[in-house]
Amino acid sequence: MKFFYFDNSATSSPKPQTVYESVDYTLKNLNTNPGRGGHQLGISCATAIYKVRKKIQKFFNVDNELNIAFTNNSTTALNFAIKGSLASNDVVITSNIEHNSVLRPLFTLKEEINLEVEVLPYKDFIENFILRIENPSLKKPKMLILNHMSNVNGVSFDLEKIGLICNRHKIMFIVDGSQSAGLIPIDMKAMNIDILCFTGHKSLFGIQGTGGICIQNGISLKNIISGGTGSHSTMLSQPQEMPDLLEAGTLNAPGILALGCGIDFIDSIGLAEIKSHEKFLKEEFIKGIKKINENSINSGNEARIILYTSFGENDGPIISLNIKGISSSDLSTYLDEEYNIITRSGLHCAPLLHQELKTDLTGATRFSFGYFNTIDEILYAIDALQKIVIQS
Ligand SMILES: Cc1ncc(COP(=O)(O)O)c(C=O)c1O
Known part of the structure; x- marks a missing residue:
């Protein structure tokens, strides 16, 4: 059955052929x-x-x-970064586009060790961040942790500008690149990112069960998981050198080697080409939606x-929407069952942004496009939405 897959923000599908082949090869030969x-x-x-570490280092x-330590996903990496670097009474600044994989560790530590968490709105973030950190009557934050690109409306932060400010004020800068990595360039040095x-x-076109944490020189973390590393086996405490510090337990070799193939695929196409294709799909989709509204x-x-999306140069191909009179979950189910269109409804694990969009009670239906989507698929989705609007 042909599915029209628009849930690439949840996980990309399909994968490049080399990624499938790599998993098969590793399981059979390595x-x-x-x-x-x-x-x-x-x-x-x-x-x-x-070799995959080297690829990621370059990327x-x-x-x-x-x-670079490999993890199961970015949630684990974010927990390592947050719980491994914060102590009682530290102040952390974050934004309201964060995913629960940042919010929940932060708010857990707020309860457990009295961490002070300040959430700034994403709109005018830079201006408000400067006002906040230059206010002499407020405590100096230890860390800024930001989601590079929202998984709800695709809005992205200008990391180069923000990293420079953090660097000048000696604030640790942690970035959640879950949505942006593989779509727009991330240069840890140019952007002054301490942990990615x-x-x-x-x-990045890898498979589920893979992710990682990249730490710049001079940044040290406490480990929150201990276990076997295959090194220093007489030591009863966790080795302190990276990557062993954060790589307790068996690595996901088939996944990591496939991730290397995902990165090779991106390098062979080029980030600029990937971004330009997905931007084109997004523009055509928006055009189609505007036409449906005009027809009404x-x-x-x-x-x-x-529509809930944003149109900055580096904003992602992620569009949430609601049709008045239909719940977001009904719309998603209807698209799935009647049209084989795969979307995601609800709050997308980003409750604070949905509050700001005033969709925290209704949720929204998210379309997230990927490199393998085609213009014909976009037109099919527009046609389905037009029919649903007419019928409902
Ligand atoms: C912005 C953002 N951060 C973190 C995550 C968590 O990713 P994972 O489930 O792979 O850990 C997601 C997943 O959708 C995300 O969109």
């Missing part, structure tokens, strides 16, 4: 526990993983490939579709 044996297979697998301009957390299975108005009715 299926050992990397770093746990001195045998030929173990060394080959560990060497292949090291995000990380100081040192050994400062990424997930492998979205725009021309036939004497009100515009029915409310």
Whole structure:
């Protein structure tokens, strides 16, 4: 059955052919526990993983490939970054476009160790951030943690400008690159990012169960998980050098090697080309929605579709919408069952942005496009939405 897959913000699908082939190859030919044996297979697998560290180092301009630890996803990486660097009474600034994988660790620490969490609105963020940190009567924040790109409306922050401010004020700068990595360039050095957390299975085209944390020189974290690393086995505490500090337990070798193929695929197409294709799809989709609203108005009715997206140069191909009179979950289910169109309804784990958009009670239906979507698929979705508006 042909599905029209517009849920790439949840996980990208399909993957490049090389990613599928890599998982198959690794399981059949390199299926050992990397770093746990001195045998030929173990060394080959560990060497292949090291090469993926090098690719990631280059892709995000990380100081040192050994400062990259692989994790299961960005949620784990964000927990490492947040819980591994904050202490009682520290002040953290964040924004209202954050995902629960940032908000929940922060608000858990607020309860547990009296962390002070300040949430600034994403609109006019830079102006408000400067006002806040230059206010001498307020406590100096230790950290700024920001979601690079919203998974609800695609809005993105200008990390270069924000990183410069953090650097001048000596504020640790942590970035959640879950939505942006693989879509727009992230240069840790140029953007003064201290810690970058990424997930492998979205725009980096890896598979689920992969992600990582990249730490610049001079930043140290406490580990929140301890266990076997295949190194320093006589030590009863966690080795302190990276990546072993954060890589307790067996690595997901098939996933990591497939992630390397995802990055090779991006490099072969180029980020600019990927972004330009997805921007084109987004523009055509918006054009179609505007036409549906115009059709409603021309036939004497009100515009029915409310859009939640943003149009900055680096904003992502992520559009949430509501059709007046239909709940977001009904719309998503109807699109799925009648048209094989895959979207995601609800709050997208981003409750504060939905509050700001005034959709916290209704949710919204999200369309998120990916490199493999085509213009024909966009036109099909527009046609389906037009029919639903007419019928409802
Ligand atoms: C902005 C953002 N941060 C973090 C995450 C969490 O990613 P994962 O579930 O891969 O850990 C997501 C997932 O949708 C996201 O959109």
